[in-house]
Amino acid sequence: MSDTSTFRLGAGTGYWGDMLEPSLELLEHGDLDAMGFDLLAELTVSALSRARMRDPQRGHIPDTKAIFEQALPPARRNGVTLVANAGGANPRAALRAVAQAAETIGDLDLMIGVVEGDDILGDLEAIRSQGWAFQNLDTGEADIDAIADRVVAANAYIGCDGVIDALAGGADVVIGGRLADSALYSGPLLHHFGLTPWTCSDELRGAALTVGHLLECGGACSGGMSSQWEVSTDPWRLGYPFADVTQSGEAMISKLPGSGGIVNQWTIKEQMLYEVHDPRDYRLPDGVVDLAGVTVTEQGADRVAVSGMTAAAPPKLLKVQIGYEDGYIAEGRVIQPWPDAARKVAWSEEFLTRRLEHLGVDVREIRFDHVGVNALAGSAAAESDLADANEIELRVAVRTHTRREAEMARRTIVHLATAGPVGTAIGPPPPVRKVVALWPTLVPRECVKIDVDVVAAGTEVGRARA
Numbered sequence: 132m133s134d135t136s137t138f139r140l141g142a143g144t145g146y147w148g149d150m151l152e153p154s155l156e157l158l159e160h161g162d163l164d165a166m167g168f169d170l171l172a173e174l175t176v177s178a179l180s181r182a183r184m185r186d187p188q189r190g191h192i193p194d195t196k197a198i199f200e201q202a203l204p205p206a207r208r209n210g211v212t213l214v215a216n217a218g219g220a221n222p223r224a225a226l227r228a229v230a231q232a233a234e235t236i237g238d239l240d241l242m243i244g245v246v247e248g249d250d251i252l253g254d255l256e257a258i259r260s261q262g263w264a265f266q267n268l269d270t271g272e273a274d275i276d277a278i279a280d281r282v283v284a285a286n287a288y289i290g291c292d293g294v295i296d297a298l299a300g301g302a303d304v305v306i307g308g309r310l311a312d313s314a315l316y317s318g319p320l321l322h323h324f325g326l327t328p329w330t331c332s333d334e335l336r337g338a339a340l341t342v343g344h345l346l347e348c349g350g351a352c353s354g355g356m357s358s359q360w361e362v363s364t365d366p367w368r369l370g371y372p373f374a375d376v377t378q379s380g381e382a383m384i385s386k387l388p389g390s391g392g393i394v395n396q397w398t399i400k401e402q403m404l405y406e407v408h409d410p411r412d413y414r415l416p417d418g419v420v421d422l423a424g425v426t427v428t429e430q431g432a433d434r435v436a437v438s439g440m441t442a443a444a445p446p447k448l449l450k451v452q453i454g455y456e457d458g459y460i461a462e463g464r465v466i467q468p469w470p471d472a473a474r475k476v477a478w479s480e481e482f483l484t485r486r487l488e489h490l491g492v493d494v495r496e497i498r499f500d501h502v503g504v505n506a507l508a509g510s511a512a513a514e515s516d517l518a519d520a521n522e523i524e525l526r527v528a529v530r531t532h533t534r535r536e537a538e539m540a541r542r543t544i545v546h547l548a549t550a551g552p553v554g555t556a557i558g559p560p561p562p563v564r565k566v567v568a569l570w571p572t573l574v575p576r577e578c579v580k581i582d583v584d585v586v587a588a589g590t591e592v593g594r595a596r597a
Contacts, residue, residue: 138323140316141373143168145349153371158205167315168215169347177454177567179219180284190221199232214315218308225306230588239589244297246307248581252285265572284454290416293581294318300585313343328417334380336418337440342374352402354392365391382437394433418442448573457568459537462528463544463560473517475552476525496530537563
């Protein structure tokens with residue numbers, strides 16, 4: 132464990148499905164105080180909400196039990212607190228999954244905190260009746276009238292207050308739903324110093340949130356997802372980063388000696404600006420961060436000091452992601468070979484468009500991408516001479532109002548195998564899927580009521596089957 136003047140935070144997973152081995156290595160050898168497991172992306176909670184609608188026992192990250200069966204033994208041996216937003220749309224189910232993991236390894240004394248309250252789906256109409264409009268932050272639409280009958284989820288990004296309360300209640304593991312990514316780290320850090328986002332200094336608040344942002348993506352600031360990919364050492368055994376943070380608001384970012392990857396000023400700066408629209412006004416539920424004055428200094432191999440961090444008090448409004456059903460998507464991939472691959476692709480696009488018109492499919496949107504040419508850059512891609520291309524892959528996505536129409540579009544893509552140009556290659560397209568779109572908005576903080584409970588894994592609540 133680090134000494135009491137500093138607190139050592141280790142990065143766990145950065146998303147659902149991320150590598151777990153670096154987390155376990157860090158838990159065993161990192162001399163950590165706490166580790167965060169970020170398992171949610173923006174759409175994940177909406178998808179998990181639909182899973183819970185089908186089965187009330189679901190709605191959490193399905194891998195929760197498996198993750199904690201592996202993470203708990205080294206964490207318990209080394210006294211490391213674990214915090215995860217594995218609850219998704221059903222934190223109680225995730226609590227039960229962690230309790231089952233504890234039962235598997237024979238640790239029924241494990242204390243598990245669960246943080247709830249981010250789910251405001253049932254409160255939307257009451258909040259609207261008080262005069263609040265859920266304006267779409269992307270489109271400017273004034274309220275959710277157009278989608279109100281199709282809403283399946285509404286989750287506020289909540290801060291670390293609930294995490295701090297759970298830790299104060301004796302929790303060894305804290306599970307939440309839509310805990311903000313940074314809250315997985317700011318909670319244990321501020322609790323260690325006996326503070327909250329409301330009582331700490333601007334400097335410590337800034338350090339807690341900046342470091343949380345740096346660590347939330349797993350290996351992103353130790354060589355993953357980086358311009359440093361060519362100089363990163365043995366990235367196939369990537370080492371996740373950890374941070375030593377002082378109460379005065381300074382931090383040192385590093386990784387385990389001998390582990391793969393790289394930590395330098397560029398990996399830190401890249402992750403610091405990741406998903407940040409305004410560095411002077413990066414709004415999180417626990418504070419408004421000003422990244423403009425941060426100093427990043429290399430202190431040796433894989434050691435980077437970060438200072439000058441600051442953040443103003445928590446904002447009065449919290450971000451909310453409202454998920455709503457928005458039609459269906461059929462998709463597929465078609466490969467056209469030389470000779471005349473480009474002409475064959477153009478012909479295939481016309482075939483699909485006209486075939487769907489002939490069948491009477493009401494296409495809301497159709498998208499054609501040329502993989503290797505413009506599949507990522509879209510219209511920003513430079514014109515490319517494909518006349519002599521050996522092959523071109525055409526990616527097709529068709530969005531419709533109904534599942535029936537999407538199924539028709541899916542079959543139409545397959546028809547190119549026999550109705551298309553000679554040499555056309557195609558594999559079975561994936562199943563039609565329902566679209567859950569996002570309506571990003573804000574809600575007054577006081578409308579989100581946080582509830583915290585701490586239970587032992589061996590209690591009736593903890594041992595109930597998920």
